[in-house]
Amino acid sequence: MPKTPVGALLPSLRGLDSQQGPLHRQLSERVRAAILAGTLAPGSRLPSTRTLARDLGVSRSTVELAFSDLSAEGFLERRVGAGSTVSLPEDSRLPRAVAPLPDVRATAPALSRQGKAVVAQLLAPDAPVVLPFTPCLPAVDAFPVTLWQRALSRQVRALGSQLLGTGEPGGLRALREAIASHLTTARGVRCDWRRVLIVSSTQQSLDLAARLLLDPGDTVWMEEPGYLGARLAFAAAGARLCPVPVDREGLRVEEGVSRAPTARLAYVTPSHQYPLGGTLSAERRRALLEWARQANAWVFEDDYDSELRYTSQPLAAVQAMDEAGRVLYAGTFNKALFPAMRLAYLVVPETLVEAFGRAKALADGQAPLLPQAALADFMERGHFAAHLRRMRQVYGERRDSLLDALRRETSGFLQVGPTDAGMHVSVQLPAGTDDVRLVQRAAEKGLDPRALSALYLGEARTPGLVLGFSGAGPAELRRAVRVLAALL
Amino acid sequence: MPKTPVGALLPSLRGLDSQQGPLHRQLSERVRAAILAGTLAPGSRLPSTRTLARDLGVSRSTVELAFSDLSAEGFLERRVGAGSTVSLPEDSRLPRAVAPLPDVRATAPALSRQGKAVVAQLLAPDAPVVLPFTPCLPAVDAFPVTLWQRALSRQVRALGSQLLGTGEPGGLRALREAIASHLTTARGVRCDWRRVLIVSSTQQSLDLAARLLLDPGDTVWMEEPGYLGARLAFAAAGARLCPVPVDREGLRVEEGVSRAPTARLAYVTPSHQYPLGGTLSAERRRALLEWARQANAWVFEDDYDSELRYTSQPLAAVQAMDEAGRVLYAGTFNKALFPAMRLAYLVVPETLVEAFGRAKALADGQAPLLPQAALADFMERGHFAAHLRRMRQVYGERRDSLLDALRRETSGFLQVGPTDAGMHVSVQLPAGTDDVRLVQRAAEKGLDPRALSALYLGEARTPGLVLGFSGAGPAELRRAVRVLAALL
Numbered sequence: 001m002p003k004t005p006v007g008a009l010l011p012s013l014r015g016l017d018s019q020q021g022p023l024h025r026q027l028s029e030r031v032r033a034a035i036l037a038g039t040l041a042p043g044s045r046l047p048s049t050r051t052l053a054r055d056l057g058v059s060r061s062t063v064e065l066a067f068s069d070l071s072a073e074g075f076l077e078r079r080v081g082a083g084s085t086v087s088l089p090e091d092s093r094l095p096r097a098v099a100p101l102p103d104v105r106a107t108a109p110a111l112s113r114q115g116k117a118v119v120a121q122l123l124a125p126d127a128p129v130v131l132p133f134t135p136c137l138p139a140v141d142a143f144p145v146t147l148w149q150r151a152l153s154r155q156v157r158a159l160g161s162q163l164l165g166t167g168e169p170g171g172l173r174a175l176r177e178a179i180a181s182h183l184t185t186a187r188g189v190r191c192d193w194r195r196v197l198i199v200s201s202t203q204q205s206l207d208l209a210a211r212l213l214l215d216p217g218d219t220v221w222m223e224e225p226g227y228l229g230a231r232l233a234f235a236a237a238g239a240r241l242c243p244v245p246v247d248r249e250g251l252r253v254e255e256g257v258s259r260a261p262t263a264r265l266a267y268v269t270p271s272h273q274y275p276l277g278g279t280l281s282a283e284r285r286r287a288l289l290e291w292a293r294q295a296n297a298w299v300f301e302d303d304y305d306s307e308l309r310y311t312s313q314p315l316a317a318v319q320a321m322d323e324a325g326r327v328l329y330a331g332t333f334n335k336a337l338f339p340a341m342r343l344a345y346l347v348v349p350e351t352l353v354e355a356f357g358r359a360k361a362l363a364d365g366q367a368p369l370l371p372q373a374a375l376a377d378f379m380e381r382g383h384f385a386a387h388l389r390r391m392r393q394v395y396g397e398r399r400d401s402l403l404d405a406l407r408r409e410t411s412g413f414l415q416v417g418p419t420d421a422g423m424h425v426s427v428q429l430p431a432g433t434d435d436v437r438l439v440q441r442a443a444e445k446g447l448d449p450r451a452l453s454a455l456y457l458g459e460a461r462t463p464g465l466v467l468g469f470s471g472a473g474p475a476e477l478r479r480a481v482r483v484l485a486a487l488l
Numbered sequence: 489m490p491k492t493p494v495g496a497l498l499p500s501l502r503g504l505d506s507q508q509g510p511l512h513r514q515l516s517e518r519v520r521a522a523i524l525a526g527t528l529a530p531g532s533r534l535p536s537t538r539t540l541a542r543d544l545g546v547s548r549s550t551v552e553l554a555f556s557d558l559s560a561e562g563f564l565e566r567r568v569g570a571g572s573t574v575s576l577p578e579d580s581r582l583p584r585a586v587a588p589l590p591d592v593r594a595t596a597p598a599l600s601r602q603g604k605a606v607v608a609q610l611l612a613p614d615a616p617v618v619l620p621f622t623p624c625l626p627a628v629d630a631f632p633v634t635l636w637q638r639a640l641s642r643q644v645r646a647l648g649s650q651l652l653g654t655g656e657p658g659g660l661r662a663l664r665e666a667i668a669s670h671l672t673t674a675r676g677v678r679c680d681w682r683r684v685l686i687v688s689s690t691q692q693s694l695d696l697a698a699r700l701l702l703d704p705g706d707t708v709w710m711e712e713p714g715y716l717g718a719r720l721a722f723a724a725a726g727a728r729l730c731p732v733p734v735d736r737e738g739l740r741v742e743e744g745v746s747r748a749p750t751a752r753l754a755y756v757t758p759s760h761q762y763p764l765g766g767t768l769s770a771e772r773r774r775a776l777l778e779w780a781r782q783a784n785a786w787v788f789e790d791d792y793d794s795e796l797r798y799t800s801q802p803l804a805a806v807q808a809m810d811e812a813g814r815v816l817y818a819g820t821f822n823k824a825l826f827p828a829m830r831l832a833y834l835v836v837p838e839t840l841v842e843a844f845g846r847a848k849a850l851a852d853g854q855a856p857l858l859p860q861a862a863l864a865d866f867m868e869r870g871h872f873a874a875h876l877r878r879m880r881q882v883y884g885e886r887r888d889s890l891l892d893a894l895r896r897e898t899s900g901f902l903q904v905g906p907t908d909a910g911m912h913v914s915v916q917l918p919a920g921t922d923d924v925r926l927v928q929r930a931a932e933k934g935l936d937p938r939a940l941s942a943l944y945l946g947e948a949r950t951p952g953l954v955l956g957f958s959g960a961g962p963a964e965l966r967r968a969v970r971v972l973a974a975l976l
Contacts, residue, residue, distance in 0.1 A: 012673035015870065017877070030673075033802060039676055108813055108839040109784040112752070114725070115700035118850060119843045130653070140649045149644050152858075156640045161628045164826035165618070185500035185518075188527055200688075204852035212603035236850055237602070264600070296597035314521060325596055334853075338652035342856035351596040355607045362606060362724055364692035364852065365822075368830035370640075371856055382503065389505070 013056055023058055024065035031066065035075050035086055046076070046084040118236045131448035132480035135275075135424040135468035136304070140338050142394050144387060148337075151378040155370055163369045169361035170353075171198025171345075172372035178379040179345050187306060188316030189329055189347055197346045197356050198367045202302060205330040205346040206233035208359045212352070213265055213298050214239045221256045221266035225455035227274045230267045230302065239265075243457040246273050248418060250280030253287040261291075265298040270318050271306035275426045275455055275466045277418035285318050292326040299327045304335060307388045310396045311420040325349035333375065335423070336388065343367060343375055395423060401474035402467065405481035413488060423470035426452060428462050429488075435463040438487060445483050501544055511546055512553035519554065523563050523574055534564070534572040606724045619936035620968035623763075623912040623956035624792070628826050630882050632875060636825075639866040643858055651857045657849035658841075659686025659833075660860035666867040667833050675794060676804030677817055677835055685834045685844050686855045690790060693818040693834040694718050696847045698725035700840070701753055701786050709744045709754035713943035715762045718755045718790065727753075731945040734761050736906060738768030741775040749779075753786040758806050759794040763914045763943055763954045765906035773806050780814040787815045792823060795876045798884045799908040813837035821863065823911070824876065831855060831863055883911060889962035890955065893969035901976060902953075911958035914940060916950050917976075923951040926975060933971050 013030050016023045034040040046052070049067060053060040067084055070076040076084045111119060130137045155163065170176065176193035183189035183196075199205050206229065214220065216238030222231055224243035231241060242263060244256040250273045256266065266288065270280035280288075292299050301318050319329040332344035348356050360366070378384055399419060406414060406427065415428040429435055435451040442449050452464030469477060501518050504511045522528040534540070537555060541548040555572055558564040564572045599607060618625045643651065658664065664681035671677035671684075687693050694717065702708065704726025710719055712731035719729060730751060732744040738761045744754065754776065758768035768776075780787050789806050807817040820832035836844050848854065866872055887907060894902060894915065903916040917923055923939040930937050940952030957965060 015873070033676070033804075034673065039672060039678075108837065109786065111843060112701055112703040112706065114703050115843065115847075118699055119846050137654070140652045143652060145647055145652070149647055152644045152647075153641065156637050156644065159633055159637055159640075164628045164631060164633070164828050166625070166827045184527060185522065188521075200852040200856075203850065207851050211606055213600055215600040215602050218600065232850060298597065316521075339654045340652050340857040342853065349596065355599060355603065358607050359603075362691065362720060363695050364688040365830065368688075368856065368859055369828040371858070385503070 013052075016056065016058060016062075023062045024069065027056070027058070027062065027066040028069045031070060032075055040086050042086050044086045046086065048083055114238075117238060120235075130471035131446060132472040132476055133442070133447050133449040133465075133467045133469075133484075134471045135450055135466050136335060137468065137471050138335055138338055138423070139391070139394060139398075139470055142391065143338050144383065147383050148374070148378060151374045151381070151383070152370075154377060155373040158373075159370070163373060167366045167369050167372075169357045169366045170194075171196070171367055172369060172376060174376035175343075175372045175379075176345075178376050178384075182379065182384065183317075183329075183331070183347065187303065187314075188320035190320060191329075191347045195347050195350060195353055197348060197353075197360060198372060199344050199346055199360065200342045200364075200367060201334055201344045202304060202330050202332045203229055203233065204363070205328070205344060206230050206300070207236075208346070208356060208363060209265070209298070209300055209328055210234050210237035210239065212355055212359050215264075218265070219260045219263040221251070221260060221263050221268075222457060223251055223268060223273060224457055225275060225452060225460070226267070226457070227269065227302065227304075228455060230300075231457065234265075234267070241457055245461075246276055246278060248276075248278040249284060250278045251284065251288070253284045253291065257287075257291050262295060263297055265300060266292065267300045267302065268318070269302045269304065271303055271309075271315065272421040274302075274304065275424065275450075275452065277420075277422065277424075277426055279312075279315060279418070279421075280318070282315070285315075285321055288318065289322055289324065289326065293324040297326065301327055301329045303329060303331050305422040306331070307336060308392060308395055308423060309421045310392065310399060319347065322349075325351055328352070336391075337384075341371065341375070343371060395470050398469045398472070398474055398477060399425070402469040402477045402481065405478045409481050409485035410488060424466055424468040426464055426466050428452070428464040431462065433463045435465060439465070441487050442484060445487070447480050447483060449484070501540075504544065504546060504550075512550045512557070515544070515546070515550065515554040516557045519558060520563055528574050530574050532574045534574065536571055602726075605726060608723075618959035619934060620960040620964055621930070621938075621953075621955045621957075621972075622936040622959050623938055623954050624823060625956065625959050626823055626826055626911070627879070627882060627886075627958050630879065631826050632871065635871050636862070636866060639862045639869070639871070640858075642865055643861040646861075647858070651861060655854045655857050655860075657845045657854045658682070659684070659855055660857060660864060662864035663831075663860045663867075664833075666864050666872075670867065670872070671805075671817075671819070671835065675791065675802075676808035678808060679817075679835045683835050683838060683841055685836060685841075685848060686860060687832050687834055687848065688830045688852075688855060689822055689832045690792060690818050690820045691717055691721065692851070693816075693832060694721035694788070695724075696834070696844060696851060697753070697786070697788055697816055698722050698727065700843050700847050702727045703752075706753070707748045707751040709739070709748060709751050709756075710945055711739050711756060711761060712945055713763060713940060713948070714755070714945070715757065715790065715792075716943060718788075719945065722753075722755070729945055733949075734764055734766060736764075736766045737772060738766045739772065739776070741772045741779065745775075745779055750783060751785055753788060754780065755788045755790065756806070757790045757792065759791055759797075759803065760909040762790075762792065763912065763938075763940065765908075765910065765912075765914055767803060767906070767909075768806070770803070773803075773809060776806065777810055777812065777814065781812040785814065789815055789817045791817060791819050793910040794819070795824060796880060796883055796911060797909045798880065798887060807835065810837075813839055816840070824879075825872075829859065829863070831859060883958050886957045886960070886962055886965060887913070890957040890965045890969065893966045897969050897973035898976060912954055912956040914952055914954050916940070916952040919950065921951045923953060927953070929975050930972060933975070935968050935971060937972070 016026045049060050049063040053063045067076055071078050077087045078084045176196040179196050180191050180193045210233045214237045217240060219240045219242050220234045221244045222241045223246050242260040245252050250270060251268050303317055317329055319327040329347040333341045406416060417426040419425045435453050439449055439451045450466040453460035504514045537548050537551040541551045555564055559566050565575045566572045664684040667684050668679050668681045698721050702725045707728045707730050708722045709732045710729045711734050730748040733740050738758060739756050791805055805817055807815040817835040821829045894904060905914040907913045923941050927937055927939045938954040941948035
């Protein structure tokens, strides 16, 4: 970074406060610090005492005193008429003022192998603006901001040493209790609040699970095609990813058993397979749990949008059937409410409660208390349940208009996957279509579909698109489909 | 978990809303969901339609309709006089209602080796209440809650899609800019906002650095004695920890060079060595940077309480002298403001900016936006700088009363370490004293000193105590010292 010109330094000299002791000492201290810090380099010329006094709104004698202290210590050279220039005492045991940084890219040390593995996992950053077809981002415009502001304001008013102090690594009890009772009724999840760990995102749940349950070289079942974020977290931990095909009944468990019987963990999205949309059948749920019990393996159940069911009855969570303590159940408020919430939860078997608490403490301590308190308040007043009901309507309408438009505009050209749940639908394109290229051209038109083929670990069996319908209104979606149809 | 008795289920049946379609359908759906979820087990008896109608505040015919739907679907068996009992259709492709969980501890699979390493690192959880002598916890009572509430309220009012949506993994730009300019003037740190990564705590900075820069088996210089949280983060990543002794001039760099010349990283607290309190001399700073440059190693500079300097001039950060791009500079608001803030920063060399952005995205996405916006607001208005000035006075007074009391009550019995900075002082006990036992007995008296010997990797060279003075007022500290003296 270039040296700070004296002018740029002025702000840091302002706001001298007579409460804090003699003004001239405060001033000399700040200038000295700047010199020691190298932000005021030797040779740089200081303003005249008159100018500086005026700029700082202090008396000229204050500046005089400060400058004479500094020159006595050898930090300033003062010449009559020539003003004051910065110098550094030769005997200074302090860092010499430094020149601008040279470019160190050439000589920089490398990341560790582990670090390279982490960096290699490039998580496509969420879109800062939600475009038509952006998948899995909630309709922020439909979020009851006022109710949330009230919940926040109540907690802000209540801010006291308790909400400022240290919290439990596992999270705020009130929030964990609210989540436990919501999950028990809505999803049949069996837990008490102690088993609910508050994290910042499902990504963190995946990361903690990968670090606690996997060793480099361990095998993980991944749905094929499947969710990228999970793949990256497990790959970053050095796991071997074994693609297990899915169909309309979700993960083909028997395939997994035959391909990797001794895998340590299976990642599944049973309520609504991402991206194809199938629902894991009851038989396969039993088979999955039976395999996990016998193979001593873990099941990571990502229930990312289970609350959004439009037509069929929701199945209970796989966790509800787990009698062997093998299932980790993950959900997130970043999708159910809004992305900047940064609160999510992981329900772990009793045997893992302590391990995950420690891992969370070691990873980042704990989640911030105020948002947790506000969310608990929001849930206890029923706003969360009401919001989910409302979003089922809003998203249901958006889904319908997307499907209508697809039928009208792309008559039968596209094969549409299951659409009875969630925030997106996947469509299959005729074999041979280059879905990546298509996505690029759509992006040029301001649309944000995702290429199905990019979600395969192995060779993509069929090209297609993932079309989010949660972020854009019906009219916008219809327009977007017309644009998309024109591209096909 | 035991089955939910029907009574406990009632709350989840309440709040039927005619806006959401026919009431009887909503009711039957919720009962069905509870049955599928296994929270209403087959055989359990439902209340009479009259009772339930009254409890739910709906008409009896609504309940009648719901029950007849459910019994038509095979979810209820209704016998005249005998009321309705839950059943499950034989052909149901749905999970059977489940019995209470058996104890699975015996059969539970083990954690991975990596997971065991993580869990082995037991981070002493921060005290939920601050007791006399609790180290490194800020005086929450002295925090300007009202100013913080105003900053929060301003941002809460401004909440819009922008603060609800997706943020940058690196953090909110306004906050990163405020931090960069604070560090430039206060600590001579040379960075622009792009190099400032917003994290949740120094613990997360350590965790990300360990994962990006270290491989299992890599050697790390640790100050001996030193900060436990850092040791744990590096150990969890599988690093070999090499203890390097410290004296009043901080880390004995030449010792590190001779013990582990090829280490990959050195962890240092140069402004105020934790726990002994020394300040790393300028010569050693140069030697440290020179070693890092030649050995292609990293320096992790933990500047955890540098703003709190009572007597001497602050030295600039080591980062200010780093011309080779080897230094990572960490600071935290959880100590400078309050623990529940959960915001901290890591300034990384230009060459690491992208890697740490990706690692943060992979670890937990990004920090929540509202607290970041409020903190940027708080800093831009000068409240942060003002608070630091005020805390220098508050802590300075507390430090003085602690030192006076120690002099009076333990006349020369204790050897007091450097005390010109920070939130704690370390005292040495006569050789042979069992400081761990002493700490236990102090805890019984409601005091929270820490044993110096516990902070050594190798054999403790001298027993002693770490006495925090930031959390308790002068009078309380004097009383605490009397109690402590009685124990000695």
